[in-house]
Amino acid sequence: MDRSKVLASLSALSNEARLDLMRLLVVAGDDGLAAGKIGVELGHSASRLSFHLGILEQAGLIRSRRVARNVIYSADLAGLGGTISYLLRDCCMDHPQVHACCNPARVDDAIPMLSE
Amino acid sequence: MDRSKVLASLSALSNEARLDLMRLLVVAGDDGLAAGKIGVELGHSASRLSFHLGILEQAGLIRSRRVARNVIYSADLAGLGGTISYLLRDCCMDHPQVHACCNPARVDDAIPMLSE
């Protein structure tokens, strides 16, 4: 995953509406959700929703497919994972203290830290 | 870690200059680096550097301390870890496919995925 893509992903995730969108789509799983249903769920106008979905899709964090008259959106877990992975490896240099946070099963191996 | 803090962290990280800063400070370790040295290393003007350091510090991703006439900056690994942890847990709902990416030692346990 290249740097500009990671920057786009982080920028996409740094917005409350889009963070809500991501969570909703992760929960929805591979089946995804129709745009209209998402709008109702989150209380966004169609154009606002379309704007944010477009940013997430361009960042490679979600995917879309047309089914009849609906457009179904679903989370792209590889994109999400790739972004987090980049942060851990290329930005945090795989520092054990940072790694400990995302690997609950192995926290004891690492330096004591970060519970908030 | 609360949501607004995570949003601030993600926003802070979604900028090339600040991502460079973070990496530099993670590598520098607990000793940290003086602002002047960082500026030389990354080729930023003093005011530009101060601006970005301020954003990272406000987001809880770095810390500063004054030593003589220098201000020494160092990475706040707990802040960084907390942000990544939030993404994994509250946004990705601890999905195994996303988790796999940040736990090289246990990738085999998870669904095959994301190498790019």
Place this chain on the structure above:
DNA sequence: TCCATATCTCAACTACTCATGACATGTTGA
């Protein structure tokens, strides 16, 4: 005290982000 060094703050400007409403496009069923 005075000067050089290190860093921060401020104003001004450009560029970008985001929300809104109007309109366009594409799809389905009568």
Place this chain on the structure above:
DNA sequence: TCAACATGTCATGAGTAGTTGAGATATGGA
């Protein structure tokens, strides 16, 4: 074919981010 529905695109305007250069503040040594 036409109306209703689902979604996307566009123009606009407010607000915010980022860069620059000038100047302010703080520190240490002569």
